[in-house]
Amino acid sequence: MQLSVSSLNFSFPTKVVLRDVSFSAHSGEVFGIVGPNGSGKTTLLRCLRLVLSPQGGAITLDDEDVMTWDRSRIARVFGVVPQSTTLTFPFSVFDVVMMGRIPHLGRFQREGAHDISIVRESMKLTSIDHLFERPISQLSGGELQRVIIARALAQEPRVLLLDEPTSQLDINHQFEVMKLVRSFAIEHNMVVIIISHNLNLSLRYCDRLLLLKDGGVHSCGASDEVLTPDNIREVYGVEAQLDYNKRIGAHQLTLIDAIERD
Amino acid sequence: MQDIEAYFHSVRMYRLTVMVGLILFLFAVAILGIMVGPVSISPSTILHIFWMQIPHVGDSVMQTWPHSYTSIVMDVRLPRVLLGMLVGMGLAVSGCAMQGLFRNPMASPYVCGLSSGGAFGAALAVNLGLAYIFLPFFAFLFATLTVFFVYMISRVNNKVPTETLLLSGIALSSFFSALVSLMLYFADQQLERIVFWMMGGLWASTWDKVAVTLPLIVVAVPLFYVLSRELNAMLLGEENATDLGIKVESTKRIILVLTAFTVGACVAVSGVIGFVGLIIPHIARIFVGPDHKILIPASVFVGGIFLILTDTLARTIIMPAELPVGIITSLFGVPFFLYLLRKRKERMGW
Numbered sequence: 001m002q003l004s005v006s007s008l009n010f011s012f013p014t015k016v017v018l019r020d021v022s023f024s025a026h027s028g029e030v031f032g033i034v035g036p037n038g039s040g041k042t043t044l045l046r047c048l049r050l051v052l053s054p055q056g057g058a059i060t061l062d063d064e065d066v067m068t069w070d071r072s073r074i075a076r077v078f079g080v081v082p083q084s085t086t087l088t089f090p091f092s093v094f095d096v097v098m099m100g101r102i103p104h105l106g107r108f109q110r111e112g113a114h115d116i117s118i119v120r121e122s123m124k125l126t127s128i129d130h131l132f133e134r135p136i137s138q139l140s141g142g143e144l145q146r147v148i149i150a151r152a153l154a155q156e157p158r159v160l161l162l163d164e165p166t167s168q169l170d171i172n173h174q175f176e177v178m179k180l181v182r183s184f185a186i187e188h189n190m191v192v193i194i195i196s197h198n199l200n201l202s203l204r205y206c207d208r209l210l211l212l213k214d215g216g217v218h219s220c221g222a223s224d225e226v227l228t229p230d231n232i233r234e235v236y237g238v239e240a241q242l243d244y245n246k247r248i249g250a251h252q253l254t255l256i257d258a259i260e261r262d
Numbered sequence: 263m264q265d266i267e268a269y270f271h272s273v274r275m276y277r278l279t280v281m282v283g284l285i286l287f288l289f290a291v292a293i294l295g296i297m298v299g300p301v302s303i304s305p306s307t308i309l310h311i312f313w314m315q316i317p318h319v320g321d322s323v324m325q326t327w328p329h330s331y332t333s334i335v336m337d338v339r340l341p342r343v344l345l346g347m348l349v350g351m352g353l354a355v356s357g358c359a360m361q362g363l364f365r366n367p368m369a370s371p372y373v374c375g376l377s378s379g380g381a382f383g384a385a386l387a388v389n390l391g392l393a394y395i396f397l398p399f400f401a402f403l404f405a406t407l408t409v410f411f412v413y414m415i416s417r418v419n420n421k422v423p424t425e426t427l428l429l430s431g432i433a434l435s436s437f438f439s440a441l442v443s444l445m446l447y448f449a450d451q452q453l454e455r456i457v458f459w460m461m462g463g464l465w466a467s468t469w470d471k472v473a474v475t476l477p478l479i480v481v482a483v484p485l486f487y488v489l490s491r492e493l494n495a496m497l498l499g500e501e502n503a504t505d506l507g508i509k510v511e512s513t514k515r516i517i518l519v520l521t522a523f524t525v526g527a528c529v530a531v532s533g534v535i536g537f538v539g540l541i542i543p544h545i546a547r548i549f550v551g552p553d554h555k556i557l558i559p560a561s562v563f564v565g566g567i568f569l570i571l572t573d574t575l576a577r578t579i580i581m582p583a584e585l586p587v588g589i590i591t592s593l594f595g596v597p598f599f600l601y602l603l604r605k606r607k608e609r610m611g612w
Contacts, residue, residue: 076507086499091494094266099495099498100506102491102508208523216592
């Protein structure tokens with residue numbers, strides 16, 4: 001399975017956000033989107049699932065034209081872990097994960113045994129099945145993020161989109177979430193696209209990366225070929241060193257200093 | 263720790279129990295409302311009178327009460343209790359949907375300018391010297407017009423940001439209140455009628471009014487209920503709801519239209535009864551949680567019960583005169599609500 005984006009453009013009335021963005025992500029790999037703040041990462045993810053309507057360009061999943069789909073069909077294919085979710089209401093974990101079944105249920109259809117078993121499976125995959133009765137208002141940050149991931153899984157998606165799922169988490173939970181996401185790509189053959197601020201986590205857990213700069217594609221390819229010292233300097237204005245770390249089996253960046261610009 | 267399926271079913275059982283309890287409570291409160299008044303009528307007499315109304319079957323009842331009781335029950339108290347129930351239900355369900363839609367505990371039908379729009383319509387009808395029959399019609403018309411106006415103002419690029427909607431509602435609400443004050447200032451002779459109407463009351467409840475309100479409530483409540491999944495998802499944020507396949511903008515539009523009609527119908531027959539739309543959903547939320555699938559039906563019944571009770575109080579507390587029920591709802595409802603708020607704060611999520 002392959003999600004392809006070609007020549008995607010998007011502008012707000014006073015600002016061009018995305019220019020001519022093209023890439024494709026495949027099932028079985030973790031595809032990362034990186035770039036500085038304001039480079040258009042979140043907007044790109046919103047355009048992919050048509051929360052924002054792109055002004056020109058094409059989005060296809062295998063041979064199907066995603067841009068002609070209605071909301072409910074998009075929700076049956078794209079599971080999303082958004083940047084923020086209002087979690088002040090005391091819904092139980094079970095209730096929230098069950099909301100992932102909404103796109104699959106007819107308007108007058110009640111949740112049945114099949115839905116319960118999918119919810120149970122999603123909670124097991126994210127190791128929150130023991131929390132099912134707990135109100136979400138009482139959970140820790142790491143647990144909450146897993147609840148939202150479980151909700152996305154309950155949508156039985158073919159494409160999983162995650163917008164900075166680790167930004168609010170302690171480092172131990174960051175690893176947990178990234179490993180989890182990786183297992184979905186490999187074991188469940190999903191297309192997984194993840195926005196991340198953490199370049200070293202991206203180097204370690206993403207197979208390929210898209211580096212955005214000012215709304216355009218700066219570079220795209222294997223993680224260690226994208227996050228090179230040259231590219232980091234050009235996009236972030238930071239001097240960095242890229243080394244292979246034998247112990248973790250991945251390249252890691254050492255950020256040295258911001259470069260004075262004139 | 264129980265199994266997920268067992269949990270799922272226990273939640274359903276709890277909700278079923280709550281609903282059965284509320285229905286029984288509503289019935290009991292309705293009977294109480296019919297019992298008390300200048301003449302007390304016993305429950306068994308009331309039930310006999312009801313029984314008598316059924317064609318053919320009712321003929322067998324032996325009448326052991328004064329003839330006037332039948333007319334007190336059937337022509338005076340029953341329509342009043344029914345109207346109170348319907349208005350309470352309508353205001354409560356609208357408030358519940360508004361709070362969900364705006365994700366804001368302060369939201370109520372009145373925040374969108376419904377009450378002051380309606381009050382303006384009523385004041386206008388009085389000022390124009392129109393017959394009394396036009397007053398509810400004008401109230402309804404202006405209440406709904408206000409909501410659509412607020413909606414149009416808030417719309418940017420075919421989207422209606424919730425914050426803008428709330429703010430323009432509050433602004434327009436103040437504007438219409440000022441206009442009403444202006445009219446009151448000049449309408450010296452008619453003043454009493456407008457003031458009474460603005461205090462909200464269920465006096466002069468007739469079967470005609472019941473007949474106007476009943477179909478609207480009967481249609482609106484199930485429609486609100488059908489939208490409960492959308493409301494739940496929207497509580498987590500609009501983008502979240504969109505990602506779950508919900509058409510957020512059209513859901514907003516439908517809820518606004520439904521609320522405008524429901525509240526318009528209530529305001530038209532009972533004037534401005536405050537606080538019901540605001541506090542009833544909160545009271546229901548304390549007992550059944552945030553899930554609209556149970557919150558909406560629970561609010562409907564709690565609203566009906568609450569307004570029958572307060573109206574019964576309003577017309578008996580200074581017998582033979584009576585108070586506008588709007589005063590009672592605020593006077594008794596608010597302290598009760600504050601007490602609950604203090605006690606069970608942690609369960610409400612707000």
